[in-house]
Amino acid sequence: MTSEFRELRLDGVGRRFSGKDALADLDLTIRAGEFIALLGPSGCGKSTALNCLAGLLPLTSGSIWQDEKRIDVLPPEKRGFGMVFQNYALFPHMSVRRNVAFGLQMRKLSKAEVARRTEEAIRLVQLEEHAAKLPGQLSGGQQQRVAIARAVVLEPSLVLMDEPLSNLDAKLRLEMRTEIRRLHQSLGLTTVYVTHDQEEALSLADRLVVLRAGRVQQVGTPEELHATPANWHVADFMGFRNMIEMTVARVSGDEVVLEGEGLRLVGTAMGSISTGATVVAAVRPEDVRVVEGEGDNRIPATVDVVEYQGRELAVEARTGTGSGRALHLRTDQRLAPEDRVSLAVEPQRLLVYPKEAGDPAPTELAEVTG
Template sequence: MSVAIKISHAVKKYGNNTVIPDLSLDIREGEFFTLLGPSGCGKTTLLRMIAGFNSIEGGDFYFNEKRINDVEPNKRNIGMVFQNYAIFPHLTVRQNVGFGLKNRKCSKEEMESRTDEYLKLMQIEEYKDRLPERLSGGQQQRVALARALVIHPDVLLMDEPLSNLDAKLRVEMRSAIKDIQNQVGITTVYVTHDQEEAMAVSDRIAVFNHGVIQQIGTPQQLYQRPKNLFTATFIGRTNIVEGTLTVGENGTGSLVLARTCGADITGLKGLGKGTYPVKVSVRPEEFVIHESGKAGAVEAVVESSIFLGLNTHYNVRLATGERVDIIQESTIDHIIKPQTKISLTVKQEKINILSEDGSRNYLVGVEDDEE
């Protein structure tokens, strides 16, 4: 019921415009794999190539060992969930869910049994006799998901399935989708531009930009050790601060951040002895605020503070003129007021040191997860 997907040197062109220049990718059997990137980066195009809806100008696509380039979409045994649900307005919930089974000429008994199974799994059995117009957006999306899964596809493809829902429903539905995928164990390829959504549901994520995969990894790998500047800034929030890295003969480095903040760095790769201009990615929660001053820290001024319950967000201007966002755990009775002078250090084991052009991360352990 589930397959591994292998894509080797895929190319997609529209006339003279190359959308995907040369893409290779392995998706493991049974995993929840997300294609994440900004609008127009090629992620939906790749999904449609897997589905057979788009032509393939180069490369090979495999389900397990079977090459599927020339296999018609209706013979690839895929389930598809679209952004706009695409359920039939004139059919009841039960009829919508069973539609694919009817097309496959299943017996009446099997149709009823499998339809009931997925109505129950999606928690929509109480709506089975309703028309879609009487359902909420979340309920309609559950119908679309049940219809995709009831045919027992080898692969489930989902294209921005939650983008039409409000914020609360999105959170509820992404949890439901992940729970159901875990129960069914089907290989799932999910497309979204929402990085929080991707991190919440995915086993692994491929970060896309301009038809090129920037990095593949678990949500934790991408957040903690981004491979380049694009991934660092696209996954979660981060501050990019100019710095200088001096590497000694033993391969360890001394980092100077914003002219004054020093940090000793170990675990560097690809750098010989010398001094290098670098970009330093510091997540908002990786700054440490010192209100009484600290030797060797960055001098700064709080420009604004926003209390958000669990955390307080500060917008801070460094002595260099650079502005950074800082998130600190809220305390019961204290918020630093605007125009307060502070000093900053960083949690040096958590920051990421990028090349001046942002193309690579100099820390050991920053690799695609391809094992």
């Protein structure tokens, strides 16, 4: 399957509801064959962006282009996109085969062509032995495969997926992630995928678009967003569970000395930072280590909660004698509640972000979605 365009371009796309921006100034260029994930918490504008692309919502501002052709003025059926919904949206009275064939029949293709493409799509999602069954006789994962087959059988120039795995259990989600990536690669699809699950987005996408309050916070590869979030909001969402508000004591190039909450730490500046400013220091649990003795960037702490997770422990410790700041770490050392430990963070792993006026305080424990 080949895409019918070289690139899809969103220029200043915006959508307002009751005078409030649900999406504002979205600029994004999607290359043919690319897998793009729109990522962010509930209400960030990701589904609004997808529905604008699909033509289910008219734009309040901006435009959408396929190469040199403007498409936001076209109705959904004229855009040639396939869509996979969260709730599958299958016809319950039709077999798998008839569900997949339905869109082709509506296009009035020949019976032979409908049969050929239907069987090929069913084979791609590995449902040949279930082709005669009704949706109600299938598992959730199998129903989602039918929905994907129904979308790709139309050979769309773009496939839009709106949180397609959110109704599945953990094991099926993992299996379907692999299936979606396999289909994307084997068919050369161009895919835009909406999710609130950062792990899902990291594993599937070529590039991620992180949204917050209707505005783009960062666009980049999974590696870029995982290692170097653009601001503390992105870091918070991408799994940096330790977010500490501190004061800048000294700045020397990219090196920043921080003080606050009884701690003195050295980190790496991730923006314009000046002495005396209030900042947010972010570090992942896997970058907090249990060490022996004293030294730079050492934090005395008391173990509070220990969770067994197979090869390692997820630990919540509190600074000082147990009444201070909660810090989260992962370790293969055997720890127990009330253990006194010394924690260390490498300066290059402690990312220091400016805190703008009006920003909310970072949560002590940032939720890892998914």
